């Protein structure tokens with residue numbers, strides 16, 4: 386499989402699953418823009434990917450998905466430099482045990498996992514639409530099964546629990562994915578969500594540290610996939626001809642999966658979209 390001549394942008398490109406995804410696609414010859422929060426931290430990962438893939442067409446660009454102005458600056462910078470975008474992978478994600486906020490006061494999990502990527506995707510739509518067969522991938526998780534969205538308390542001010550915030554952000558990504566696919570019908574741009582599989586990456590570092598939780602987590606980590614395996618679903622969806630033209634779906638282990646019934650709540654889907662537009666200043 387070659388991706389020569391294609392341009393791919395991935396957020397959280399220096400993280401566990403993001404770096405393996407980037408490396409896999411770099412080996413296929415694509416031009417890659419690694420969107421990273423901290424370029425100093427990302428540099429060794431970037432150097433390693435260039436060395437192992439032998440691909441020199443890789444660039445790092447800074448973006449903080451917890452800041453709307455940073456996302457806007459990033460999109461302007463990207464659009465000035467690149468005329469095509471074949472694949473956008475909305476991969477970055479956070480889990481927070483304790484409630485934190487983004488620059489604009491959004492609860493941090495929903496702020497980064499959903500709203501940051503919502504704005505970024507919108508700002509890149511003109512360039513995606515002008516690239517034939519462009520693809521958007523939204524990295525969700527099977528954790529969405531347990532998610533619950535209250536449009537009157539999206540930022541979980543009434544009662545916060547880290548797991549609930551994470552699961553709900555991943556459900557929100559499924560709704561975003563479905564609504565975006567519907568809105569992009571006829572443009573040639575496809576959009577699909579995916580579960581990478583559970584891998585022992587830094588995302589779990591925020592897990593609390595009582596002795597029994599740490600022990601339980603050590604056992605769970607041993608049962609998780611190697612990170613390189615967790616990257617395969619994104620690599621497949623970014624590059625395979627088998628998924629050409631498929632849109633609005635959810636993939637697990639390179640297979641299309643029916644979403645659970647709660648994802649068919651169209652009223653909630655439309656409501657979440659309208660709220661996301663308002664919060665990100667797109668309305």
Ligand SMILES: NC(=O)c1ccc[n+]([C@@H]2O[C@H](COP(=O)([O-])OP(=O)(O)OC[C@H]3O[C@@H](n4cnc5c(N)ncnc54)[C@H](OP(=O)(O)O)[C@@H]3O)[C@@H](O)[C@H]2O)c1
Nearest residue numbers: 397400401402422449450451477478526583584586587588
């Ligand atoms: N690992 C799993 O078991 C698992 C399971 C299901 C789904 N997922 C999903 O897979 C994706 C990748 O996660 P991972 O496991 O690879 O976690 P990870 O190693 O923690 O990587 C997350 C990436 O997101 C970046 N990020 C965090 N905050 C950011 C911000 N404000 N702006 C820009 N980038 C930011 C991180 O950058 P810094 O390192 O600089 O903070 C890092 O590069 C996430 O969406 C996650 O929810 C993971």
